Amino acid sequence: MEILRDIGTSLLASALFLVLVWVFSKTARRLLRGLAAHLLHLDVEEVFANSRDAAHDIKRELSRAREISVLTGRGNELQRDLFEELFLRCRARRSRCRILLPKLDVPAGEPDWIADREEEIQVFDSAFGAGLLRRQIAATYDYLAPITMEGHLEIRGYGIPHIGRIIATERVVYLTPYSADRHGRDSPVIKYHRGETYDVLLRLIDKLWVGGPA
Structure with a gap:
């Protein structure tokens, strides 16, 4: 006993x-x-509470990556120091970065996924609902345009629902699933090492890159 x-x-x-x-x-x-x-x-390596908690880890992975792919929504993070060092390496032709942003112009008969996402956001953030999201995405295009370099820092558009942010390197991929009740920056960030999930997310980016307008 x-x-x-x-x-x-x-x-x-x-x-x-x-x-x-x-x-x-x-x-x-x-x-x-x-x-x-x-x-x-x-194949989950780590889970972060939000983008702020993940920022240091993402920056560390980007600092040692040579091939980077990004699929994002409004792209505010691309205008911050998180990507500053990477963009300098791309301009020096030492790294390659592919960036996928939502298409601003929607062909007749196709869904407007920017408007769709803004309808979700305006429910919990009253600043949205009058085209603000589209203007923010346009500002990201404008910010990146002067620093693009063929073969090293390139941008293309995608036309699918805004389901999340993906940042991929040769070693890992970060997935931030978007939800209908919060900003992407407040959503969990899941870090995967190479495996089935990594392969699926990279395949998605590859397919969208081939089909996206330059």
Whole structure:
């Protein structure tokens, strides 16, 4: 009986320790998630609460990448320091970056996915609903236009629903699934290493790149 009591006490102490680690240490939480993914043979490497939490990790991966692909919505992050060093490398012909942004012009008879996404956003953000999202995307095109370089920093448009942001390198891919009740920047960011999910997301980008207008 005493042995069982000692075991129970030990298990309780261990559980309490894990709870404290979970509460106070982001690094420990990430390590535990990584271990669980490894044991379950998943290709998830890490999960971040939002884009702000993921920014440092993304910047580190971009700093050592040579082939980068990005599919995004409004593209605000492309105008910040997260991509600044990468764009300099592209201009120096030391890296290649493909960027897919939503098409601004919608052919007759095709769905307007920018308007569709704006209808979702205006429900929780009253600043939207009068074409603001389209203007923000246009501003991203304008920002990138002077620094594009054929074969190294290129932009094309896509015409599918705004389901998320994808940032891919040779080693990993980050997926930020968009939801109908929050901005993309507030959504979780899932980091995958090479595997089935990586291959599917890269295949999607490759298909859209071939079909997108330059």
